Amino acid sequence: MPTVLCIGGTRFIGRATVTEFREHGYDVTLCNRGRHPNPFADDPAVEHVRCDRRDDERLRAVADRLDPDVVIDLVAYHPRDVRVATDAFADVDAYVFVSSGAAYGEHRIPKREDETQLEPCSEREAGDDSPETYGNRKAEGDRAVFAAAEAGVRAMSVRPTIVYGPHDYTERLDYWLARIDNHDRVVVPGDGTSLHQLAYVDDVASALRIVAEKGEAGEAYNVGDRHAPAMAELLELLAAACDADVETVYAGARELAPDLRPGDFPLYNDRPHLLSAEKLHDLGWEWTPHSEALDATVAEHRESDRDGSDRGPRRDVEIDVLDRL
Structure with missing residues (x-):
């Protein structure tokens, strides 16, 4: 062996x-x-x-x-x-x-x-x-x-x-999953086009x-995943995996000021980050579709005590933004 x-x-x-x-x-x-x-x-x-x-x-x-x-x-x-x-x-x-x-x-x-x-x-x-x-x-x-x-x-x-996936101690995705699982309105930085594969x-x-x-x-x-959704689509995928109905409220730098900046939110990127995985694909590698991958990710997230709370804005600061919009 x-x-x-x-x-x-x-x-x-x-x-x-x-x-x-x-x-x-x-x-x-x-x-x-x-x-x-x-x-x-x-x-x-x-x-x-x-x-x-x-x-x-x-x-x-x-x-x-x-x-x-x-x-x-x-x-x-x-x-x-x-x-x-x-x-x-x-x-x-x-x-x-x-x-x-x-x-x-x-x-x-x-x-x-x-x-x-x-x-x-x-x-x-x-x-x-x-x-x-x-x-x-x-x-x-x-x-x-x-x-x-x-x-x-x-x-x-x-x-x-x-x-991303089960047992992710970085808690970057846990931040968004906890928001979607527990609140009906969440602030999303920018206009939803931020892309970080x-x-x-x-x-x-x-x-x-x-x-x-x-x-x-x-x-x-x-x-990298063979499909790279921008943040707006990613949050839709997360909401579907959580079976949640959540309103995403977009806020640019002006709306977030003075307490927050777009970069304070996990997975926000001001320039697209995308890797070509063709070379690996040519070796026979295949990717897992998001629906399957996120089902496993959400299930393990809910069994854990991770909420990503220290990876992004506090909820009370986020509510202040929501109240202004």
Whole structure:
């Protein structure tokens, strides 16, 4: 039975990735610090080794002991992480780095892997931990993947756009689901045309497996839903999934002032963000239609205690806006 080592693996994308590989006949080992609950603790086919991936010596010992067929690197947030991992796991059949659509530094519609420029990354940015340098660090991680491939490692990169689905600890979509589930009027920033493409978490997981199995060394593959609804349509889809009747009240910067700005709302984007997923699709990857994906997302959201309340405006501030419109 083939083996896969997931660096990370207990939360959100990692959780879906472990499930994806298990369902396709792999034995899985999780490699992480053990700071989050392990949802696979009762699955004998999922082993767990404790390792801080920043402990280079320990990571190399894990590589030597386990000798996995595939490595999925879910928590490489700095370029050095990728360089160390591609060296430690240089002999695996596939090393797949989870990058990000934020790695693109050029505004194009859509962004394509082999055409759209990546963010630059200075030495200072490479060692930084702030959200402002996230895209720079992921871009430099991609460049580390390309360098490893040139050195003979079967290393590849997968670039998801914003990911949504069950167990999403970022709570970006939870904000909107909680609003739609509990209120009959909600404020929507702008005029409803804001577009930030999403990617369903199970589809990201299947992309990681397909790239590991069929991808080409030194290549990057975008992941994003094959249909990218603008915010107005997205909220309609969310309302349908919640079986809710909600009035969406649009408010631009003038209507939101002085207390709010459009960017205070999760998933608002002042410029369209769209990734082409044709390259991944050519490997045989398919996406999950929104109706199916959102049914699963809503069901898990309602079972959780997440409401996204710290990801967007407070309800009392939102009511002030509603009262003025």
